[in-house]
Amino acid sequence: MTCNEFEELLPDYLQDPTDPRFRATVEKHMADCAECRESYALWSKLVTLPDVEPSPSMRARFDAMLNAYEEGRWEHDKLKEQRRVAAPSGFFDWFRMPAMQFGLAAAMLFVGILVGRSMMAPKAEPNAEAEQIAAMRQELSTTKQLVVLSMLQQQSASSRLQGVSYSMDVKQADPEIVSALLHTLRYDTSVDVRLAALDSLRRYNDEPKVRKGIVDALQSKQSPMVQIALIDTLVDMHERDAVDQIKKFQETPDLNPTVKQRAEWGINKLTRG
Amino acid sequence: MTNTLADEELMFHVRNGTGEMLGVLFSRYQSPLFNFYCKLTGNRALSEDLVQDVFFRILKYRQTYKPGTSFKTWMYQIARNARVDNMRKQRPQVEIEDSLLPVVMPADRAQQTQETALLHKALMMLPEEKREILVLSRFQELKYEEIAKMLGCQPNAVKVKVFRALKDLREAYQQLEASRPPRDNARGNDYDVQ
Numbered sequence: 001m002t003c004n005e006f007e008e009l010l011p012d013y014l015q016d017p018t019d020p021r022f023r024a025t026v027e028k029h030m031a032d033c034a035e036c037r038e039s040y041a042l043w044s045k046l047v048t049l050p051d052v053e054p055s056p057s058m059r060a061r062f063d064a065m066l067n068a069y070e071e072g073r074w075e076h077d078k079l080k081e082q083r084r085v086a087a088p089s090g091f092f093d094w095f096r097m098p099a100m101q102f103g104l105a106a107a108m109l110f111v112g113i114l115v116g117r118s119m120m121a122p123k124a125e126p127n128a129e130a131e132q133i134a135a136m137r138q139e140l141s142t143t144k145q146l147v148v149l150s151m152l153q154q155q156s157a158s159s160r161l162q163g164v165s166y167s168m169d170v171k172q173a174d175p176e177i178v179s180a181l182l183h184t185l186r187y188d189t190s191v192d193v194r195l196a197a198l199d200s201l202r203r204y205n206d207e208p209k210v211r212k213g214i215v216d217a218l219q220s221k222q223s224p225m226v227q228i229a230l231i232d233t234l235v236d237m238h239e240r241d242a243v244d245q246i247k248k249f250q251e252t253p254d255l256n257p258t259v260k261q262r263a264e265w266g267i268n269k270l271t272r273g
Numbered sequence: 274m275t276n277t278l279a280d281e282e283l284m285f286h287v288r289n290g291t292g293e294m295l296g297v298l299f300s301r302y303q304s305p306l307f308n309f310y311c312k313l314t315g316n317r318a319l320s321e322d323l324v325q326d327v328f329f330r331i332l333k334y335r336q337t338y339k340p341g342t343s344f345k346t347w348m349y350q351i352a353r354n355a356r357v358d359n360m361r362k363q364r365p366q367v368e369i370e371d372s373l374l375p376v377v378m379p380a381d382r383a384q385q386t387q388e389t390a391l392l393h394k395a396l397m398m399l400p401e402e403k404r405e406i407l408v409l410s411r412f413q414e415l416k417y418e419e420i421a422k423m424l425g426c427q428p429n430a431v432k433v434k435v436f437r438a439l440k441d442l443r444e445a446y447q448q449l450e451a452s453r454p455p456r457d458n459a460r461g462n463d464y465d466v467q
């Protein structure tokens with residue numbers, strides 16, 4: 001028997017060496033053929049490659065994603081319950097947004113399912129169609145939200161940066177996204193990502209949580225660039241409540257001189273203007 | 274008792290909108306999937322991202338799961354797609370660098386033998402599709418029939434692929450063994466994590 005005839009038999013033997021249908025044949029060939037013997041030895045050795053433990057943050061990331069999904073779903077149900085009909089105009093604008101490349105395939109799948117569903121459903125109420133479109137929009141914005149949340153968790157800074165820029169497409173201050181952006185603003189390892197998160201958050205400057213988050217982000221451990229951007233943002237937002245925090249911050253020993261100057265400027269602006 | 278339910282039952286509930294059931298599936302498969310990707314890519318951080326992506330896709334594509342079919346096969350199908358999409362996005366030179374990085378971080382360094390390190394290197398030298406077939410059949414406890422379904426071929430074709438991948442692994446291993454300077458035996462830490 002040649003090795004080539006062995007191509008299917010050896011793998012069978014690998015999965016179940018006790019099976020009498022091929023055991024004798026295989027073991028006889030291996031006794032004669034060093035190469036197949038070595039293949040078998042390597043196969044056995046493969047299990048000695050140790051397993052790797054996933055880090056606990058994997059679970060946390062998953063839970064955050066699942067929460068976002070559940071929340072979106074709950075809102076979706078609530079919307080259905082209220083029978084609120086949103087205007088269908090503007091729905092297709094969403095597709096033109098260039099940023100939504102990632103996740104668009106998934107969104108299309110959703111649309112496919114929803115459209116399929118609506119086509120099969122008998123037309124009963126006159127409002128039914130508009131309602132379905134509203135449901136579709138809801139489902140899509142949930143997908144978008146999931147995309148943003150998941151991208152903010154990515155390992156590569158460029159992906160997170162993309163996630164932040166996608167968050168710009170989410171018009172309303174979504175609590176999950178706001179929390180994620182605030183977390184990014186404070187803890188992200190990349191300055192660029194932190195600055196982008198600040199830009200995205202500025203749009204929600206009516207939200208008390210956002211205002212507070214921006215004030216809190218101003219602390220000694222931040223990079224000078226972000227510190228300056230934070231001060232400028234607080235001035236833009238006329239956040240008078242921040243004056244005390246900026247004053248305290250200004251007293252930090254070894255503070256970058258440019259930042260110190262900027263803080264001084266900010267305090268003046270906020271107390272006078 | 275959700276944690277005694279079969280994968281397929283859990284996924285059936287997820288499909289019908291009970292998302293929290295996915296948490297049980299995550300507990301079951303985060304580690305096997307993570308190890309699948311680590312052995313495939315040689316990169317821990319990338320593997321974590323890919324695992325997240327898989328569960329993200331499971332939620333998104335939940336409607337495409339056919340009740341009654343094997344969850345595990347479906348999940349690995351998604352996992353393979355996620356990897357393919359990820360490779361498309363990545364620059365090739367990053368890819369080569371990544372695949373050269375040893376992945377494994379054993380808890381007990383004393384136990385790792387030079388042989389294991391060599392075997393790991395040999396595995397990482399294979400083209401990814403060959404490595405994949407070995408990882409799927411050896412580590413993920415998938416039957417040839419299940420792999421065949423995922424790959425869209427006959428079980429016999431899978432067996433041939435396994436045989437040939439193993440042959441390539443053997444050749445890579447022997448080549449490494451021959452080129453290894455004898456004094457290198459003393460060095461234990463070229464098997465470190467990236």
Ligand SMILES: [Zn+2]
Pocket residue numbers: 002003006029033034035036037
């Ligand atoms: Zn042979």
